[in-house]
Amino acid sequence: MESVSNAIDLNSQHNDPAFANIWQELQWRGLVHVSTDESALEKSLSEEKVTYYCGFDPTAASLHLGHLVQLLLMRRLQLAGHHPIGLVGGSTGLIGDPRQSSERILNSKETVAQWVDLLRGQVERFLSFEGENRAVMVNNLDWTSQLSAIDFLRDIGKHFRVGTMIKKEIVAKRLNSDEGISYTEFSYQILQGLDYLNLYREHGCTLQTGGSDQWGNLTSGTELIRKVEGTAVHAIGTPLITNSDGTKFGKSEGNAVWLDPELTSPYAFYQFWLNTADADVVDRLKVFTFKSRTEIEELARRTAEEPYKREAQKVLAWEVNSLVHGVEATEKAIAASAAVFGRGELGQLDAGTLESVARELPGASVEPGRLQVADLLVATGLSESKSAARRTLKEGGAYVNNEKVVGEDAELAPDQLLHGRWALLRRGKKHLAAVTVRP
Template sequence: MSHVNNLESQHNDPAFANVWQELKWRGLVHVSTDETELEKLLAGDPITYYCGFDPTAPSLHLGNLVQLLVMRRLQLAGHKPLGLVGGSTGLIGDPRPTAERTLNTKDTVAEWVGYLQGQVRRFLSFEGENPARMVNNLDWTAPLSAIDFLREIGKHFRVGTMLRKDAVASRLNSDEGISYTEFSYQILQGMDYLQLFRDYGCALQTGGSDQWGNLTSGTELIRKVEGKSVHALGTPLITNSDGTKFGKSEGNAIWLDPDMCSPYTFYQFWLNTADADVVDRLKVFTFLSRAEVEALGQSVQERPFAREGQKKLAFEVTSLVHGVEATEKVIAASAALFGNGDLSVLDERTLEAATAELPSATVNAEGLGIIDLLVASGLSDSKSAARRTVGEGGAYVNNTKVSDPDAVIAQDELLHGRYLLLRRGKKNLATIEVSA
């Protein structure tokens, strides 16, 4: 994946006294080890901090994007990021609330490590005075024998404390129970923090608040083994104001990989943000200043029909993840679907993504009469209804009005040699694929 987002244009809001105050305003602090100490630490000399990403899928998703942007904000404040992609923890997976994870093969996990490292690289700067560094916990766990692991690390963990961690406790009370494998996950994550403390002087770990038990297993381990105090910061889990789960669209996770979630689908997800959620999303997912976010919030309240907040949110986050060029293509595709642009300039992939949710039908090259197309697509339920639509001026093919009920669409009008976009009236759309 190319380095698409423009890191040079990103900066923290100078209206805040320090980065901690900005993180608080953005709603990114849910739980932390010691708020007063952390603020002092982050306002002082550069520190090294880390966040871990496990390769339990071939792409990161929106929950991970929250962490990447927290990391970037800290880097913009002068601190030094370590991006950890968990080659070893990814072989186990942290305990989910409901059931055991499917264990992936070592080859699959190794492949996914590469994908995730590529994604992490796009959100952090690896140049300048405080460049990011990539680390993989397989480097220090692979050489360790089971005996050494138990003697050097395991002896510092108390089973009673481990059992009380939320992720473990909820699973212990479920029908599924929890395996020793997943139970051990917090020890591995604690060991990561200890290793990074020893190797880099790492003094802060960030993550989602659902990871708090794992985050604090590291701070406790360092306290016991090294006698030093280090920090953890847990961001809130993002939920929609109506109680539905954030980051899902039609039952699918919103992935950062364009092959798993097209830029068009990604953009539409943000565009469909509820008014009640727009300001919170702008705070978390964009680098807009407080003044800019507040102005958009006012617009959402006073002119909700204009959807200025949603449009700005969709543009900013899609540009951040997929680049400005891809975002502009998506906006052009949205406009073209409803007659405000030239469909022929859309590349095939964008066209397919933009029309993926529409009713569709496949016809052969002989069936290109406008009446047959309207019926085949489902836009008209009979030939007589289709004739009526054409007669009333409501039939369009590729945004061009068709007024003759006997019209036959020519082969050279097919988009990318095989597609047609049909429209009845202003808003009823369908696609036709012409088979060879």
């Protein structure tokens, strides 16, 4: 991912002056689904400089959109003057928190260590490491690796009651499933509680944030600190982001939308946000951008009055893509989007952007040689048969690189290949596909 200077201007972001305090802004943005004592939290965040943390487990090589909610929440709290701690779980990542479906496959220590470094770099991009409330990064392997099993059981495990642990929602679901749950994953909540206790002792941390599906793990820490230190600390659980139709946000046929540009290209990332439904776009602006209440309410009004202009979606796609991938990558994504639909020059797109476009469109990979457009229309799925393809060509409904193709026997000439490898096919106005010619 890009460096901070190229990706996000931390100084350009700010909290919304329309709210009396950061707690009220978080509430308006829909970022608080569940929390410990609300009045005590609001008082603390309004009157004190709170040290808070959020943990990210390296169970993959990149963070995804669900993690972006937490990263931006951390940034909002830091802008309000509070002290962030970003935790990457070198130890908890070796175990993985319990999933709804089944037991996690344990990754090797070497793989987890590599992912720790990758995730740390991603987290760091959203925080400031300068000023009085500069961020701190930690790895929970640093304190758990020094702890023996006996000490862990005596000093930490004795404060947890099995009856309480099995009532945690995710644990209860797994216990009632055919597969059950291993002692390894069952113990995850104890390790997360230990993290909070250690950060409380070492850094004075009194607030943890996470997704509401992690509430059982979040409260394991608040309860442990209460029992061991006799102190009340706090937790905030953000809502799980879902679309207005009830589907899980950020998932499409089981594929996550990643923050790493090698896993989800800036072009695909931009298209994801641009395709946000009208019913969801205002909520997305609240959660994923630093636009003010006034600006978001104005975009909501425009969406209601002139939805066909999709102004809110364009702002959303620009803002989030710029935050994650930088302004330059966003401008390239916009240029590619325009060129794909005939409003720009495909030939001016660089090879990397074209490759991203080709990956996102239906397509075909073919050998070099004489390539009839009719055959390519069939190969890419734009036409059902050779006869249908020839009919489309005869009627003037086929395009190569936004240029109309003339003749039923037209061929794709070598000089039509963009960067010597790609060609964009279109049938009619909206049906698109990409041809990639193998070297």
